[in-house]
Amino acid sequence: xxxxxxxxxxxxxxxxxxxxxxxxxxxxxxxxxxxxxxxxxxxxxxxxxxxxxxxxxxxxxxxxxxxxxxxxxxxxxxxxxxxxxxxxxxxxxxxxxxxxxxxxxxxxxxxxxxxxxxxxxxxxxxxxxxxxxxxxxxxxxxxxxxxxxxxxxxxxxxxxxxxxxxxxxxxxxxxxxxxxxxxxxxxxxxxxxxxxxxxxxxxxxxxxxxxxxxxxxxxxxxxxxxxxxxxxxxxxxxxxxxxxxxxxxxxxxxxxxxxxxxxxxxxxxxxxxxxxxxxxxxxxxxxxxxxxxxxxxxxxxxxxxxxxxxxxxxxxxxxxxxxxxxxxxxxxxxxxxxxxxxxxxxxxxxxxxxxxxxxxxxxxxxxxxxxxxxxxxxxxxxxxxxxxxxxxxxxxxxxxxxxxxxxxxxxxxxxxxxxxxxxxxxxxxxxxxxxxxxxxxxxxxxxxxxxxxxxxxxxxxxxxxxxxxxxxxxxxxxxxxxxxxxxxxxxxxxxxxxxxxxxxxxxxxxxxxxxxxxxxxxxxxxxxxxxxxxxxxxxxxxxxxxxxxxxxxxxxxxxxxxxxxxxxxxxxxxxxxxxxxxxxxxxxxxxxxxxxxxxxxxxxxxxxxxxxxxxxxxxxxxxxxxxxxxxxxxxxxxxxxxxxxxxxxxxxxxxxxxxxxxxxx
Numbered sequence: 120x121x122x123x124x125x126x127x128x129x130x131x132x133x134x135x136x137x138x139x140x141x142x143x144x145x146x147x148x149x150x151x152x153x154x155x156x157x158x159x160x161x162x163x164x165x166x167x168x169x170x171x172x173x174x175x176x177x178x179x180x181x182x183x184x185x186x187x188x189x190x191x192x193x194x195x196x197x198x199x200x201x202x203x204x205x206x207x208x209x210x211x212x213x214x215x216x217x218x219x220x221x222x223x224x225x226x227x228x229x230x231x232x233x234x235x236x237x238x239x240x241x242x243x244x245x246x247x248x249x250x251x252x253x254x255x256x257x258x259x260x261x262x263x264x265x266x267x268x269x270x271x272x273x274x275x276x277x278x279x280x281x282x283x284x285x286x287x288x289x290x291x292x293x294x295x296x297x298x299x300x301x302x303x304x305x306x307x308x309x310x311x312x313x314x315x316x317x318x319x320x321x322x323x324x325x326x327x328x329x330x331x332x333x334x335x336x337x338x339x340x341x342x343x344x345x346x347x348x349x350x351x352x353x354x355x356x357x358x359x360x361x362x363x364x365x366x367x368x369x370x371x372x373x374x375x376x377x378x379x380x381x382x383x384x385x386x387x388x389x390x391x392x393x394x395x396x397x398x399x400x401x402x403x404x405x406x407x408x409x410x411x412x413x414x415x416x417x418x419x420x421x422x423x424x425x426x427x428x429x430x431x432x433x434x435x436x437x438x439x440x441x442x443x444x445x446x447x448x449x450x451x452x453x454x455x456x457x458x459x460x461x462x463x464x465x466x467x468x469x470x471x472x473x474x475x476x477x478x479x480x481x482x483x484x485x486x487x488x489x490x491x492x493x494x495x496x497x498x499x500x501x502x503x504x505x506x507x508x509x510x511x512x513x514x515x516x517x518x519x520x521x522x523x524x525x526x527x528x529x530x531x532x533x534x535x536x537x538x539x540x541x542x543x544x545x546x547x548x549x550x551x552x553x554x555x556x557x558x559x560x561x562x563x564x565x566x567x568x569x570x571x572x573x574x575x576x577x578x579x580x581x582x583x584x585x586x587x588x589x590x591x592x593x594x595x596x597x598x599x600x601x602x603x604x605x606x607x608x609x610x611x612x613x614x615x616x617x618x619x620x621x622x623x624x625x626x627x628x629x630x631x632x633x634x635x636x637x638x639x640x641x642x643x644x645x646x647x648x649x650x651x652x653x654x655x656x657x658x659x660x661x662x663x664x665x666x667x668x669x670x671x672x673x674x675x676x677x678x679x680x681x682x683x684x685x686x687x688x689x690x691x692x693x694x695x696x697x698x699x700x701x702x703x704x705x706x707x708x709x710x711x712x713x714x715x716x717x718x719x720x721x722x723x724x725x726x727x728x729x730x731x732x733x734x735x736x737x738x739x740x741x742x743x744x745x746x747x748x749x750x751x752x753x754x755x756x757x758x759x760x761x762x763x764x765x766x767x768x769x770x771x772x773x774x775x776x777x778x779x780x781x782x783x784x
Contacts, residue, residue, distance in 0.1 A: 126236070129226065129240050129243070130223075132240075132244070133219060133222050133223070133243065133244070133247055134219065136244065136247060136248060136495075136499060137215060137218070137219050137222075137247060139499070139503075140248055140499045140502050140503045140506075141215050141253075141256055141502070141503075141506065143503065143506045143507060144211060144215070144253075144256055144257050144506040144509065145208050145211050145212060145215070146207075146208060146510075147207065147211060147257055147506065147509045147510050147511070148207055148509075148510065148511045148512070149205075149207055149210075149259060150257075150258055150259070150260075150398075150509065150512060150515060151258070151260065151398070151512075151532070152260040153258070153259050153260050155180045155181050155182050155185060156179060156180045156181075156185070156187075156196075156260055157196055157205075157210075157259060157260065158205055159181040160178075160179075160180060160181045160196075161181070162178040162193070163193060163196040163197045163200050164197075164200055165197070166197055166198075166201055168197065169193075169194055169197060172190035172193040172194060172197075173190040173308075176188040176357075178193065179192075179193060188308075188356060188357050189263050189308070189309055189310060190308050191266060191305060191308040191309045192262060192263045192266055192309055192310075195213065195262065195266065196210075199213055207259070210259045211256065211257070211259065213262070214255065214256050214257075214259060214261075214262055214265065215256050217262065217265045217266060217269060218247070218252065218255055218256055218265055219247070220269055221246070221265060221268055221269050221272060221468060222243050222244075222246055222247040223243070224269065224272035224273060224276060224468075224472075225242055225243045225246045225272065225468050225471050225472045226239050226240065226242070226243035227272075227276050228272060228275065228276050228279075228468075228469075228472030228473075229242045229243070229471070229472050229473070229474055229476075231276060231279045231280060231283070232279070232472065232473060232476050233476060234473075234474060234476060237488075238474050239474070241474060241491050241495070242471040242472060242473075242474030243471065244495045245471050245474070245494070245495060245498065246467060246468055246471035246472075248495060248498040248499040248502055249390075249393065249467060249498050249502070250393040250396055250498060250501040250502045250505050251389055251390065251393050251396065251460045251463050251464075251467065252460075252463075252464060252467065252502070253396070253460075253502045253505040253506060253509075254396075254398070254459075254460040254461045255461050255464050256506075257505075257506060257509035258398075258461065258509065261461035261464075263309055263310040264310060264312070264461045264462070264464045264465065265461075265464060266309040266310075267306045267309035267310035267312055267313050267465070268306075268312075268464055268465040268468055269306075270302045270303070270305035270306035270309060270313065271302075271303075271306045271312075271313050271316055271465060272468060272472070273298075273299075273302040273305075274298075274299045274300075274302035274303040274305075274306060274316055275299075275316065275319065275320070277295045277296070277298040277299035277302060278295070278296070278299040278320060278342060279323075280295045281293070281294075281295025281296045281298075281299060281338060281342070282338055282339065285337070285338040292338055296338060296341065296342045296345075299342060300342065300345045300346065300349065303316055303346060303349055304349055307349065307350075307353045311353075311357065311448055312445065312448045312449070312462075312465060314350055314353065314354075314448060315444040315445060315447055315448065316346065317343060317346040317347055317350060318444055319440070319441050319444050319445075319469075320342075320343065320346070321343070322437065322440045322441070322444070323437065324339065326433045326436055326437050326440075327433065327437075369453040369454065369455060370404060370453045373406075373407060373408065374404055374405065374406055374407075375451075375453045376408070377405035377406070377407060377408050377410065377413045378402075378403075378404050378405050378457055379450040380405075380408075380413055380416040380417050380420060381402060381405060381412055381413060381416045382402060382450070382457060382458050383416065383420060383446070383450070384416045384419055384420070385400065385402055385458055386446065386458070386462075386463055386466075389460065389463065390463065390467065390470075393498070393501060394501070395522050396460060396505055397518060397519050397522040397523060398460075398515055398516070398518075398519050398529075399516075399519040399522075399523050399526050399528055399529040399532075400457070400458045400522075400523060400526075401522070401523040401525060401526060402457045402458050403457075403525075404457065423439075427439055434473065434476035437473060437476070438469070438470055438473040438476070441466075441469040441470070441473065442466040442467075442469055442470050443466075445465040445466035445469055446462060446463070446466050449462045456528075511536070512532070512535065512536035512539065513533075513536040513537065513539075513540065515532075515536075516529060516532040516533035516535075516536050517533060517536075519532070519533070520533050520549075525556060526556070527553040527554075527556040527557035527560060527563060528553075530549045530550070530552045530553035530556065531549070531550065531553040531562060531563055531566060533549045534546040534547070534548075534549030534550040534553065534566060534570065535566070537549060538569075538570065538573075543570055543573050543574050544574070546570050547567065547570040547571065547574065550563060550566045550567040550570055551567060553566070553567075554567055559590060560590075561587045561590045561591045561594050561597070562587075564583050564584070564586040564587035564590070564597075565583075565584070565587045565594065565596060565597045565600075567583045568580045568581075568583030568584040568587065568597070568600065568601075569600065571583055572600070572604065577604060577607075577608070580604060581601065581604055584597050584600060584601040584604070585601070588601070592620075593620075593624055595621045595624050595625055595628075595631070598617045598618070598620055598621040598624075599617075599618070599621055599630070599631065599634060601617055602614040602615075602617040602618045602621070602634065602638070603634065605617070606637065606638055606641060609641070611638050611641045611642050612642075614638045614641075615635070615638045615639070615642070618631060618634055618635045618638060619635070622635060627658060628658070629654075629655040629656070629658035629659035629662045629665065630655070630659075630662070630664075632651050632652075632654045632655035632658060632665075633651070633652060633655040633662060633664060633665040633668060635651045636648045636649070636650075636651030636652040636655065636665075636668055636669075636672075637668060639651055640668075640672060645672070645676070648672060649669065649672060652665050652668050652669040652672065653669070656669070661692055662692075663689045663690075663692035663693035663696055663699075664689075664693075666685045666686075666688045666689035666692065666699075667685070667686070667689040667696060667698065667699045667702075669685050670682045670683075670684075670685035670686045670689065670699070670702070670703075671702065673685065674702065674706055679706060679710060682706060683703065683706060683707070686699050686702060686703035686706070687703070690703070694726060695726040695727060697723060697726065697727040697730045697733075700719055700720075700722060700723035700726065700727075700733070701720075701723060701730070701732055701733065701736060703719050704716045704719035704720045704723065704733075704736045704740070705736060707719060708736070708739060708740050708743070713740045713743040713744045714740075714744060716736070716740040717737055717740035717741055717744065720733050720736040720737035720740060721733075721737055723736075724737065731757055731760040731761045732757075734753045734754075734756045734757035734760065735753075735754070735757045735761075735772075737753050738750045738751075738752075738753035738754040738757060738775075741753065742775060742779065747779045747780070750775075750779055751776065751779050751780055754772050754775060754776055754779075755776075757772070758772060
């Protein structure tokens with residue numbers, strides 16, 4: 120299988136090119152879907168869960184409603200975490216290595232299809248350095264695309280090699296067929312885009328049928344039966360997701376066709392002229408086929424199709440067919456994001472793998488080589504320049520807003536990035552701009568409400584949450600946050616009503632049960648509050664806040680031992696829980712265990728040095744232990760740091776200072 124053996128010079132060239140182009144990408148951070156599927160996804164932190172990844176799609180995310188059946192992607196995440204925790208560099212390095220492997224498979228595909236070494240190497244380098252592929256290296260979650268593409272290319276390559284070997288009478292053909300089926304199964308376990316492989320192989324057989332003969336059917340038929348059997352099995356596994364996507368689609372079929380017609384031309388533009396790349400592209404949903412941009416896109420697509428049919432070039436038809444098939448799943452199923460650069464990954468790999476199929480590049484290499492070298496260099500420079508945009512969420516979404524100022528998602532995510540940095544006023548401006556662009560989108564009002572709440576503009580926050588619920592009365596996140604505001608305003612009846620609705624929508628949510636307990640407690644319904652807290656801990660034994668809330672309830676009831684045990688449990692789960700430390704310290708102090716109380720307050724200062732109340736608690740315990748000098752120092756430190764202190768507290772401390780040091784002013 121010499122065609123699969125890339126020359127050493129090419130291996131060195133590809134490795135060097137990828138290192139030079141992507142060396143400034145390895146220190147970039149996590150982004151967007153990475154947060155729910157990776158950084159907050161505790162399932163990937165234990166290799167013991169590997170078997171469950173293949174059985175439970177909800178393990179794909181920390182948010183069960185975002186379940187996806189991509190077990191091999193989760194396995195790769197778990198291995199990365201086992202190696203280096205949540206070190207983003209290791210995740211990016213894995214993505215880069217995977218991209219490099221796909222580059223070699225593209226070279227192998229080009230050689231197998233009959234291209235010469237130089238055209239095959241050119242195709243591999245074009246694929247390696249094309250700027251649209253920068254997203255696959257920089258955005259960890261797009262690993263599903265590159266991992267699926269890797270298995271897809273391997274399956275395609277093994278099939279083509281087996282077919283060729285079978286015609287030559289080689290026994291290795293059977294092994295190639297088995298490897299192809301195994302690789303196809305792997306691709307399906309990464310992402311649903313792989314489902315098009317059997318159709319891609321049928322297209323190949325149809326276009327190259329004059330080179331077939333009956334004997335080849337003994338290889339082709341068993342393989343294709345295997346592919347279609349695997350496809351049927353996969354569709355059965357993910358049927359609930361498919362039924363949800365197609366049964367209650369995001370947009371009607373006419374809108375999807377019209378929008379994806381524009382998207383097809385836009386994708387062609389990105390491949391030919393990869394400039395102004397962005398995580399959010401300026402493409403909007405089209406409501407019908409009669410709009411001028413849609414009609415123009417359909418006319419262009421029809422012209423391209425007619426030209427291919429008239430030309431009747433088998434290589435051109437194969438390239439076009441394979442590239443279209445690779446994009447088909449994302450085009451048929453309505454998705455929230457209309458255009459994504461990483462969706463082009465497999466399509467571009469197949470296109471580059473077919474480079475030189477007609478043989479014209481090999482025959483005219485001397486004419487093409489200077490231009491080809493310049494093109495590769497230009498693509499590498501563009502990719503290198505693209506990497507810093509992915510440095511963090513702020514740089515990524517600032518770039519998106521500058522290139523697509525009319526897209527509400529860009530403004531919404533920029534607001535989120537600003538919020539993470541504590542720049543709440545700027546975040547609010549972004550959310551308000553998103554609301555102006557898309558006033559009918561629930562999330563923009565929800566995020567705007569969160570920003571207003573953080574800024575202390577409570578009435579405006581309530582109005583924003585109400586606007587969100589007017590659009591979607593079942594938006595549980597809004598119900599929860601609005602209920603919290605009502606609770607703070609002592610409007611507990613309204614808070615309870617919202618939380619009960621949220622609980623009905625998400626009966627398995629431990630956090631909603633916990634919040635309901637706080638409202639019941641405020642209403643004086645102590646037994647119901649206790650039951651709600653216990654139910655929350657039953658649903659999620661690791662919910663530290665529920666332990667804390669129940670401990671507070673027991674402390675008020677005088678159940679000190681139970682309260683202390685729950686405070687300690689909360690601190691095991693969340694060691695820096697300042698309120699749990701403070702309440703535990705005072706409970707121990709009031710029981711007369713001053714030494715232990717002092718230790719808890721001191722631990723609080725280590726965990727949260729900005730919480731000045733720990734100085735007061737520590738001083739009180741030290742005073743009880745007759746450690747006068749330490750108590751004096753901590754009382755004074757408390758007064759120095761606390762700023763405005765309630766008059767009665769200030770007077771109490773003044774009297775204590777007098778007792779500890781009569782010379783104190």
